[in-house]
Amino acid sequence: MKSAIYLDYNATSPIRDEVIEAVTAAMQAVGNPSSVHSAGRDARARVEEARAQLAAFVNARPRDVVFTSGGTEASNTVIRGCGAKTILLSAIEHECGFAAAKEAGVPVEVIPVDANGSVRLDALETLLTKAEKPALVSIMYANNEMGILQDLKAVVKVAKAHDALVHTDAVQAAGRVPLDFKELGVDYMTLSAHKIGGPQGVGAVVLGPTVPLKALVSGGGQELSRRSGTENVAGITGYGVAAMEAMVALGDMNHIAALRDKLEADIRAHANDVIIVGSKGDRVANTSCLIMPGVKGETQVMHFDLNRICISSGSACSSGKVKVSHVLTAMGFAPEEAECSIRVSLGYRTTEEDIDRFVDAWKSIYNRTRAR
Numbered sequence: 001m002k003s004a005i006y007l008d009y010n011a012t013s014p015i016r017d018e019v020i021e022a023v024t025a026a027m028q029a030v031g032n033p034s035s036v037h038s039a040g041r042d043a044r045a046r047v048e049e050a051r052a053q054l055a056a057f058v059n060a061r062p063r064d065v066v067f068t069s070g071g072t073e074a075s076n077t078v079i080r081g082c083g084a085k086t087i088l089l090s091a092i093e094h095e096c097g098f099a100a101a102k103e104a105g106v107p108v109e110v111i112p113v114d115a116n117g118s119v120r121l122d123a124l125e126t127l128l129t130k131a132e133k134p135a136l137v138s139i140m141y142a143n144n145e146m147g148i149l150q151d152l153k154a155v156v157k158v159a160k161a162h163d164a165l166v167h168t169d170a171v172q173a174a175g176r177v178p179l180d181f182k183e184l185g186v187d188y189m190t191l192s193a194h195k196i197g198g199p200q201g202v203g204a205v206v207l208g209p210t211v212p213l214k215a216l217v218s219g220g221g222q223e224l225s226r227r228s229g230t231e232n233v234a235g236i237t238g239y240g241v242a243a244m245e246a247m248v249a250l251g252d253m254n255h256i257a258a259l260r261d262k263l264e265a266d267i268r269a270h271a272n273d274v275i276i277v278g279s280k281g282d283r284v285a286n287t288s289c290l291i292m293p294g295v296k297g298e299t300q301v302m303h304f305d306l307n308r309i310c311i312s313s314g315s316a317c318s319s320g321k322v323k324v325s326h327v328l329t330a331m332g333f334a335p336e337e338a339e340c341s342i343r344v345s346l347g348y349r350t351t352e353e354d355i356d357r358f359v360d361a362w363k364s365i366y367n368r369t370r371a372r
Helices: 017-028 038-058 071-081 095-104 121-130 152-160 233-270 297-306 326-330 352-370
Strands: 065-068 086-090 108-111 135-140 165-169 188-192 203-207 275-277 287-291 341-345
Touching: 017 233, 038 065, 038 188, 038 203, 038 233, 065 071, 071 095, 071 135, 071 165, 071 188, 071 203, 086 095, 086 121, 095 108, 095 135, 108 121, 121 135, 121 152, 135 152, 152 165, 233 275, 233 287, 233 352, 297 341, 297 352
Parallel strands: 086 108, 086 135, 135 165, 165 188
Antiparallel strands: 065 203, 188 203, 275 287, 287 341
16 A cells, blocks of 8 residues: 655644654653742743744744744734734635634724735725724735735735734744744734644744733733743743754755646646646745636545545635635635635655655546546
């Protein structure tokens, strides 16, 4: 039997060996980082080392990094805790952004995108002119379904002209493009460990030194009273190591982009009706969103699974739900097209042989469905 191929890095990535080693060592130790004895101080040292590592990863101050249980909690903390009286989100935001905005209890505006998935700056300008202040603009840096990168600096320029705060969900951008919190000019950035080879269940908020952030989780006042609860020492330790490994791995993105481009070129050469979403825009190197007209995404996922290839249909963060992608419909695709999409996401273990096997399996289902 052929070995399994994993092409779903945007859902979660394999944990790096260096991370497993660091997490194992942290779990073999004992100590609450809030305790003042030596064991507690050792645990605190692990947390603070990881905080410094993550801060270096995104060019921020360590004291401005707040650890959370993941990207979803991080985005909820920002969107619900920034004190905004109006929240503006792009039409292709992650579902947790829309859910958090709904819970915030303030007016919510949706910023349309163009056919390439880029935020329409003219629409943002109009919406901000009418919005009650202070407003929060929340824009994903890299979309989780098709990898499109937003021009965050342009978004920030428009937002700041209206004294609005800016949050970016950079979960899918981390480890795929360089992140510079200070240069981007955003007020909040949210991140997740398991997308870059770290443990699941760990994330972070990075925030500007003077911006507001009300705690979503109250209690003992950990994380400078911005997120209470005993820190996940082992997970946070692993996150720090993963961030350092991801910084080094940025040099491999050209190789991953070449594999992604090969995949798309081989499929285009075989089928002239395939749609490669976002291919005309600026994308992260590892992501390809493919529409095979007439074949539902979940059918394709099952076909690939039978061929021992793991991919996704749309987002993998909706608790197994199968529904039409709001991202694709916001970009102008008809529902019958959007429901035929799959997402292929590559990573540090992906090989050319993996790509060839994927393309062969894609051709197989394509040919079978066209022969009817």
